[in-house]
Amino acid sequence: MNDAPQPSRMALWLPLGIFTGFIALVMVGLYRPASREVKSAMVGKPLPAFALKQAVPDRPGLARTDLIGGKPRLLNIFASWCVPCAAEAPQLEALRRQGVEVDGVAIRDKAEDLKGFLARNGNPYARIGADEVSAIQFAIGSSGVPESFVVDARGTIRYQHIGDIAADQVPMILAKIREAAQ
Amino acid sequence: MIRRLIMLLALALALPAVAQDKLPPAPYAYRQLDNPALEAKAKALMESLRCLQCQGQSIADSDAPIAGDMRNQVRLRIAAGEDPEAIRAWLIERYGDYVSFKPEIDSMTWPLFAAPITLLAIAALILRRRYTGRTKA
Numbered sequence: 001m002n003d004a005p006q007p008s009r010m011a012l013w014l015p016l017g018i019f020t021g022f023i024a025l026v027m028v029g030l031y032r033p034a035s036r037e038v039k040s041a042m043v044g045k046p047l048p049a050f051a052l053k054q055a056v057p058d059r060p061g062l063a064r065t066d067l068i069g070g071k072p073r074l075l076n077i078f079a080s081w082c083v084p085c086a087a088e089a090p091q092l093e094a095l096r097r098q099g100v101e102v103d104g105v106a107i108r109d110k111a112e113d114l115k116g117f118l119a120r121n122g123n124p125y126a127r128i129g130a131d132e133v134s135a136i137q138f139a140i141g142s143s144g145v146p147e148s149f150v151v152d153a154r155g156t157i158r159y160q161h162i163g164d165i166a167a168d169q170v171p172m173i174l175a176k177i178r179e180a181a182q
Numbered sequence: 183m184i185r186r187l188i189m190l191l192a193l194a195l196a197l198p199a200v201a202q203d204k205l206p207p208a209p210y211a212y213r214q215l216d217n218p219a220l221e222a223k224a225k226a227l228m229e230s231l232r233c234l235q236c237q238g239q240s241i242a243d244s245d246a247p248i249a250g251d252m253r254n255q256v257r258l259r260i261a262a263g264e265d266p267e268a269i270r271a272w273l274i275e276r277y278g279d280y281v282s283f284k285p286e287i288d289s290m291t292w293p294l295f296a297a298p299i300t301l302l303a304i305a306a307l308i309l310r311r312r313y314t315g316r317t318k319a
Contacts, residue, residue: 041278
């Protein structure tokens with residue numbers, strides 16, 4: 001017999017074991033439903049400075065200073081061309097009726113389209129700023145429409161909701177607003 | 183045959199599921215900067231920033247409106263003299279590492295860079311042992 005130590009039976013299976021483990025890892029990664037959401041890293045940070053001109057004649061424009069002081073507000077990023085935004089409108093109206101100030105930013109929108117959208121779906125907004133180049137989205141880490149941000153009285157972003165607010169999510173948003181008030 | 187034609191026609195006329203806005207693209211979404219050196223800087227940066235909508239594409243490759251708006255912002259900032267890496271850092275501060283395609287070595291990613299080096303070192307060690315062992319025997 002040679003004096004080299006015999007590799008144990010277990011060691012012989014090791015490469016196959018590693019290989020199987022690797023394949024399993026790849027399969028898990030492939031079949032796990034991928035999240036397409038891009039979370040904002042701005043939650044917990046102060047709202048950056050911005051000033052947007054008014055998007056429709058009957059609502060003032062929106063600046064950072066409008067969102068600060070008094071109480072938490074809901075900053076809603078939306079657009080008239082966005083289908084889920086229309087689906088979300090009744091929920092925003094419900095929040096407004098419960099005393100939440102909803103401020104809107106219309107992304108890449110035309111005034112006449114926006115007027116039609118608000119006439120069809122209701123206008124829960126206290127203010128609407130027009131953002132024609134998505135600048136506010138980049139500033140607050142938003143990657144689509146609709147998205148809603150809870151901003152507290154000091155101007156800190158407290159919560160980001162990605163996608164439309166569904167009817168059963170209204171109490172959760174209200175809770176986030178109340179949490180931000182403390 | 184007719185059925186196939188109708189199906190093709192239906193496919194061609196189908197509206198995309200995702201609605202699009204009607205605004206023209208942002209000023210610098212498709213327009214290059216006049217200064218070629220600055221445009222080259224902007225292009226290099228745009229090729230390494232992820233489109234937030236299409237996600238597998240860089241903003242340089244994507245025709246999504248939000249990618250056009252991001253190109254506009256990148257070009258304007260470069261034209262204003264901002265450093266490309268400062269713009270990247272600004273975006274990472276907002277979207278996380280996800281927005282950048284440039285590999286960064288940090289506490290999460292260092293094994294990716296360390297693993298090949300370690301494996302090569304182990305292989306070299308094994309080979310050396312094997313060959314020096316044989317010459318002795």
